[in-house]
Amino acid sequence: MSEALVGRELGDLTTLLTSVGEQSFRARQLYHALYRQRVEVLESVSVLPSALRARLAQEFDTGLPAESERFTSSDGTVRYLLRLADGKTVEAVFIPERDRDTLCISSQVGCPVDCKFCLTALMGIERNLTAGEIVGQVLHLCRTHQLEPRTRPLNIVMMGMGEPLLNLDAAAAAIRLMADTAGLAIPLRRITVSTSGIIPKIEEFAQLSARPRLAVSLNASTQESREALMPITKKHTLAELMATCERFPLRPWERLTFEYVLLNGVNDSDEDARRVTGLLGKIKAKVNVIALNPGPGIPFEAPSEERVLAFQAIIQRGHPCFVRRPRGQDIFAACGQLKRTVL
Numbered sequence: 463m464s465e466a467l468v469g470r471e472l473g474d475l476t477t478l479l480t481s482v483g484e485q486s487f488r489a490r491q492l493y494h495a496l497y498r499q500r501v502e503v504l505e506s507v508s509v510l511p512s513a514l515r516a517r518l519a520q521e522f523d524t525g526l527p528a529e530s531e532r533f534t535s536s537d538g539t540v541r542y543l544l545r546l547a548d549g550k551t552v553e554a555v556f557i558p559e560r561d562r563d564t565l566c567i568s569s570q571v572g573c574p575v576d577c578k579f580c581l582t583a584l585m586g587i588e589r590n591l592t593a594g595e596i597v598g599q600v601l602h603l604c605r606t607h608q609l610e611p612r613t614r615p616l617n618i619v620m621m622g623m624g625e626p627l628l629n630l631d632a633a634a635a636a637i638r639l640m641a642d643t644a645g646l647a648i649p650l651r652r653i654t655v656s657t658s659g660i661i662p663k664i665e666e667f668a669q670l671s672a673r674p675r676l677a678v679s680l681n682a683s684t685q686e687s688r689e690a691l692m693p694i695t696k697k698h699t700l701a702e703l704m705a706t707c708e709r710f711p712l713r714p715w716e717r718l719t720f721e722y723v724l725l726n727g728v729n730d731s732d733e734d735a736r737r738v739t740g741l742l743g744k745i746k747a748k749v750n751v752i753a754l755n756p757g758p759g760i761p762f763e764a765p766s767e768e769r770v771l772a773f774q775a776i777i778q779r780g781h782p783c784f785v786r787r788p789r790g791q792d793i794f795a796a797c798g799q800l801k802r803t804v805l
């Protein structure tokens with residue numbers, strides 16, 4: 463199997479090319495071709511002399527994912543099933559909005575965190591993605607939809623399959639590549655990593671030099687109920703998670719996002735909402751509530767619209783709170799529905 467070039471940073475490409483006697487500007491040209499022109503195959507890197515291209519092609523390829531399926535929703539959302547070099551597949555979703563677009567991308571094949579309301583959890587974990595496989599999803603969707611992050615806002619959310627903080631090194635490298643102004647140029651403030659609450663990794667993430675935004679999936683208001691929904695809470699307790707969030711070094715323009723999936727009669731009472739406000743306390747927080755996206759094998763129901771609005775109204779007394787509308791539900795592209803399902 464040839465080695466992948468996508469996923470390598472400029473320093474890495476420079477070492478690679480200078481070690482075979484090329485000058486370092488060739489590495490910059492290759493970097494530009496991969497991340498700014500978003501070439502699909504090495505043969506299209508026409509700025510490089512053909513001898514060098516041929517030489518590279520002997521050992522390397524771009525390593526970009528191949529599109530294996532595409533589902534288009536009636537609301538314009540497009541769900542992709544992308545095939546990796548070893549044949550495994552991950553999902554990525556394109557979500558168009560009026561004045562911006564959002565890409566929801568995966569960080570792992572499957573997920574080892576066993577949340578009881580999430581379809582991805584049913585797969586278990588197969589493996590981590592590499593930095594190239596993470597950024598490759600962005601490159602593929604940008605090319606397909608002709609997205610230009612420099613001229614139209616593009617948000618990236620790591621809310622697809624997997625727990626990004628359990629693959630932090632690759633996620634951080636992919637984020638550096640996405641944010642680099644010489645490449646994709648997606649501002650860090652437009653990139654969000656979502657976590658189920660892996661405490662030591664939140665602390666490590668806080669120290670990244672290229673740090674995007676953080677969203678924490680809260681989903682419950684007591685230790686007991688969070689343990690039942692997200693068993694990882696036994697190891698990383700709710701109290702410790704909130705204390706970690708309080709210490710999280712926010713920048714002046716930034717809020718910490720908390721996500722809360724509402725499950726009918728389970729975590730959606732007025733009491734729950736009041737307890738969430740208590741947990742958030744003085745944190746500069748923003749809350750996104752979303753009604754459960756149901757799925758086969760998920761033993762919960764979505765609450766009524768009135769319940770969702772009542773929950774939001776209580777939270778809103780203390781913190782900004784938004785109701786997230788599911789996108790692409792008809793093609794199983796909505797949150798927590800990502801699994802290798804083929805319709």
Ligand code: SAH
Nearest residue numbers: 580621624625656657658679721755797798
């Ligand atoms: N593993 C990370 C990121 C991927 S999950 C995390 O858990 O944060 C992204 C979001 O989808 C999380 O906030 C999660 O709580 C939510 N989610 C999972 N299953 C869902 C479902 N069935 N309906 C609605 N949201 C769901």
Ligand code: SF4
Nearest residue numbers: 573575577580583658
């Ligand atoms: Fe994994 Fe997130 Fe799904 Fe939990 S909600 S199983 S952490 S993908």
